[in-house]
Amino acid sequence: MTAKARYERPLIKKLESNMPNKFGLRTEFEPLTHIDGVSVDSLIADYGSPVFVLSEQKIRSKFKAARQAFETRYPRVQFAWSYKTNYLSAVCNVFHQEGSWAEVVSGFEYDKAIRHGVDGSYIIFNGPDKTEEDLRKAITNNSLIHIDHLDELYMIQDIARETKQKPKVAIRVNMDTGIYPMWDRFGFNYENGQAWDALNKIMFSGLLELVGLHTHIGTFMLSPNAYAIAASKLANLAQRVQQKYSHEINYIDMGGGFSSRNTLKGAYLPGTDTNPSIDEFAEAITSALMNSEYRPKTPPLLILETGRALIDEAGYLLGSVIANKRLSDGRRATILDVGVNLLFTSFWYDHKITPAQEFTSYTEDTVIYGPLCMNIDVVRENVSLPLLNKGDKVVIHYVGAYNMTQWMQFITLRPNVVMVDLDGKPHLIRKNESIDSIENLEEIPTHLSHFEL
Amino acid sequence: MKNNKKLTIAVTGLNAIDSPGPGVSVIRGLLEAKSFDCRIIGLAYESLEPGIYMHDLVDKTYHIPYPSAGTEALYNRLMYIHEKEKLDLVIPNFDAELYSFIKLAGKLKQSGIHSFLPTLEQFEARQKVNLPEFGKKFNIHVPQSKAVYSSAEIFSLEQEYGWPLVIKGKYYDASLVYNSDQAATAFNKISARWGLPIIVQQFIHGTEYNVTGLGDGNGNTIAAVPMRKQYITDKGKAWGGITITDQKALDLTAHFLKSTKWRGAFELELMKNKAGEYYLLEINPRIPAWIYLAVGVGQNIPEALTKLALDWPTEAFTSYEAGKMFIRYAWDMIVDLNEFQQISTHGEL
Amino acid sequence: MKIKNNIAVSDNGFIFNPASGESFTVNQVGLDILNLLRKGEKQETIIQQLSEKYQADKAVIERDLSDFQAMIKQYHLIQNEE
Structure with a gap:
């Protein structure tokens, strides 16, 4: 018996007499087997x-390419793995093996990083919701706390006073980088002076050690230039701190938000063609830092919390x-x-x-x-x-x-x-997951445990 | 003197319809070139593009994938065509496809397919959103404009710009509005279709002129022909136009080329106000559909572009005939269904 | 179900309806079905012949066939519209 042909369901397609339309459909039939x-x-x-x-090979090669993009342009670079992007332990550990610190935004993520074996001093603690318990733990572990609002600043000062510890802190700065929407809900604003104000409060109190400046300007960013603006604004703050207090900050943390190769809804050209490469972001950030007026004895460590662009x-x-x-x-x-x-x-x-x-x-x-x-x-x-x-x-x-x-x-x-x-x-x-993984967490009050239909 | 080698040139934009693509006019220029002979490979997106069936102008046509399919799909298709036809040059003529061709230019050249396109920086700098900065940087009058993200922002501009205002989409679409109600409607309509931002532009009263030309990438003007539209269709396309002598427009073009080091063909849309000042409204980074007028008055821009692309010595045109007109006309071809079937099912004709 | 007599079906799957001026393309399985319909073959015969030629369950073929027939009906390619 001869082999039968591969079956494909029958198709009839009307030939539409269209003129070139600028918005033809993408055809994606190249199979991936x-x-x-x-x-x-x-x-x-x-x-x-x-x-x-997940491809371990792709994660590592993407990471190496990103590190190289920054290290060939700037002397001191550190990546911190953004846990919220993907906190499966195996994934985090690939990044930690590659030398990434941990960047966490909740008590849960913080505990996860500690469980993975990350030394507390290599954990960056971001986010608006840090409980007093979280903060006490982070301070004792010497973690880098990025302050989001004044209430958090005051709480950290109280703990510092009480425990006679000197927490290592940075502030998160939000700013106008010419992109829309502007993320002004996190951190302290640059343009209206909030950020400078917060820095003065930290320096005056003497209770905290100001180690860095942090920003995170948006998500799925398509404009490297916005990062250049952000980097110059942070460098400007660093310079003012140095001038006024003769204090050098250790690092500038540019956050994350680099786009991956995905195509945003409504985009005409595919993301693989148009989205900036990591080199373009690296070029924008590092040249803005090097061209800034900020000239400390040691150039500040450049921290990147890139998530999506490394794992997507x-x-x-x-x-x-x-x-x-x-x-x-x-x-x-x-x-x-x-x-x-x-x-x-x-x-x-x-x-x-x-x-x-x-x-x-x-x-x-x-x-x-x-x-x-x-x-x-x-x-x-x-x-x-x-x-x-x-x-x-x-x-x-x-x-x-x-x-x-x-x-x-x-x-x-x-x-x-x-x-x-x-x-x-x-x-x-x-x-x-199994039905047990969900139901094991549930409890049924005795009076609800039986019924007849 | 004619070059011995017969060139094979691929051309897009074969849609010679009422809102025409430039392809067919470009081909006429190429076939009249004095410095070389060529055969023409048409590149088409749809089966009804008239150029496909003009066998005295186009030797063979291939379908190519839409830009939205990505550069990889386009590259693969061009390589398939190249294998069969041995292309020397490709001349893309659609705005929407330029980004992909510019991105691929280096790779194509490695395979022997030349092109002569603006750099990606030049291409981006002349985007509508970037026009104010462009004007400032190169000291060229442009209408005031601002990219806005909410219709409320328009009202803060009305005092500065005055009515009417031009409300434009990021890439396509524009409408002229005379009051805030119309402005809000236009904002909503255009943003629903093309997304944000919306560009609000000051309206310049005056007469519109167009200049087409060619820059060599080193700041030199290779060609420049100014034209005034005489009849405009309801789609805003010139159906008739006349070449003019206008030193100011030519000076502005030379200044544009010198300061941007523009590489490739272009069309400038200019508005001359009552005071005789020129404003640059838009820069189209490609050959315009009325290019055959430039050929007809002595500046064969497609030919010169080909020579530049192939690194042949190319002399700048220094004159053209003023007062020559182009009048466009429609022409009904009789086409056998077999031909339509052939291009529709095989993507080649 | 029978295809209209005046419908032209070419070997490469190009279909032209001279009455309406519309044209269509079909893939190989679709072309086989059209040719069988044109011969006036019955539903069962078509399914049988396709299942002999192609690697597929009759149930799958039957389901796809009725969908395909609904489409050609919608495109007015069927004689005296059953």
């Missing part, structure tokens, strides 16, 4: 569908087609077992989706829905994809940032997370 040498099929066979897959591209989400259907207006819809519960970032990106098997060049415009019983569960509003069948596998790209921290446990459970090591060997780094 393997991740670091491991086949998508075997990953799904071994770990189920859906499954998150290392993450893949593998899923399967649950069903195809046709909507009332004739459009094709495809339902995946992956939805916004796992892919929070699909609210702001047009995630790249590719099939995991070969297809002909025929494509169809398709809406991609997730599996939730919820109208907003849309992964892509419109994408041109090959003719996927039920059970076909797909790969969603650039999902390493935020999805594994912002995922929700809504009507279903979180799946396995796998990391492929440098030798192409997959490791389970977070086990899928």
Whole structure:
């Protein structure tokens, strides 16, 4: 018997007589069948569908490239891994092995960093919500506390007075860098003098050791120049502190916010083409620092809390087609077992989706829905994809940032997370949840434990 | 003297329709070149672009992917075409595709495909959002404008700029408004379509002039022809125009080229107010659709651009005939369905 | 279900409806179906023939076939619109 041909569902497409329209659809049918040498099929066979897959090789090479981009331009550079971006322990430890400090924004993340074995003095503690207990711990551990508001400053001073310790602090500064929206809810404003005021309070009190200045100007930034403006403003503050108090700060922390290769919704050209590279950000920041008037004996350490740009591209989400259907207006819809519960970032990106098997060049415009019983569960509003069948596998790209921290446990459970090591060997780094992982936390009052129907 | 080698030149913008792409006019210039012979490869996005079917002008046409597919897809397609046709040069003619071609220019050159495009910095500097800074930096009058993020910001500008105002999208779309209600409506309409920011521009009363030309990238003017539109379609496109002698417009063009070291072809949209001062409204970083007028009055810009791209010695044009007109007309071709089928299903014709 | 007689179907999957002036493209499976419909083959025969040629369950083919038929009906390519 001769081998049968591969089946593809029948397709008829009307030839629309369009004139060149500036907004043609992206076609993404180039299949991705393997991740670091491991086949998508075997990953799904071994770990189920859906499954998150992280490439250790991609994380390390991206990190090395970023470090090189800054170190070739500036003498003293330190990265601090942004826990909120992805705090799976295996991921954090890859970054710590590469030399990253830890940057945390809550007591939970702080404890996680300590558990990973990060020395307290290499933990940067950011964020508006630090409890008194958190602060006491951070002060005792010699961590770097980035003050967000005056109430926090006063609390730290009280603890310092009481415990006769000298906390190491920086202030977070917000500012106008010409971008919109301006993030002015975190930290102290530069333009209206709040930041300078806070610095004076710290220096006058004598209770705290001012070690640095911090800013974090926004998220998914597409303008390197905004960082140049931010860096000059921080350098200006450092210079004023030096002039007035003869005090040199140890570091300038430029925060994070560099864009990854994802494509923002509404963008015409794909993010892989237009988003600035890490070198462009590095060039903007380091030249602004070196061109500033601030001339201390030792140049301040430049700290970067880059998260997304280092991890996004290392993450893949593998899923399967649950069903195809046709909507009332004739459009094709495809339902995946992956939805916004796992892919929070699909609210702001047009995630790249590719099939995991070969297809002909025929494509169809398709809406991609997730599996939730919820109208907003849309992964892509419109994408041109090959003719996927039920059970076909797909790969969603650039999902390493935020999805594994912002995922929700809504009507279903979180799946396995796998990391492929440098030798192409997959490791389970977070086990899928079971009904027990959720129910073990619940308690049923005795009077509610029985019912009859 | 003619070069012996027959060049193969790929050209986009074959949509010679009522809001025409420049491709067909560019091709006419290339075919009339005195310094070389060439065969033309058309690059089209859609199957109904008229140039595809003009076999006396275009030797073969290939579909190329939309810019939104990314540079990699475009590069792969161009390499496929290059393998078959051995391209010497590519002339992209759409605003929307320029970014991708500029990004790919280096890679294409390595494969032997030349181009002569502005640098990415020049391309970005002339974006509408950056025009005020551009004017300041190069000491060129531009209408006052500001990028705004809320319609409330418009009202703070009305006193400074006066009515009417021009409300523009970041890349496309513009409307002229005469009061705050209209301004708010335009803001909402354009921002819903093209996103923020919206550009609010001072309206300059006067007469519009256009200059097309070519810069060699070292600050020299290779070509410059000023034109006044005589008839404008409801889509805002010139349907007739006339070359003029206007030293001020030419001086401004030379100053623009000298100070920006502009590389490649361009079109300047200028407004001359009652006091006789020129304002630069927009810089289009490519050949305009009316380029054949420049060819017709003695400045074959497509030919000169080709020579610059290939590093051939290229002399600057120093004169042109003033008082020559172009009058555009539509022409119905008879096309066999087989041809349409061929380009639609195979992407080649 | 039968395809209108005047519909031109070329070997490479280009379809032209001279009555409406509309044109379409189909992929290989779609082309096979159109040719079978044109011969006046019955539903069961079409499913049988496709399942012999292609690697797919009859159930899958049947489901896709009815979706495809709904589309060609919507495009008015069917004789006396059943």
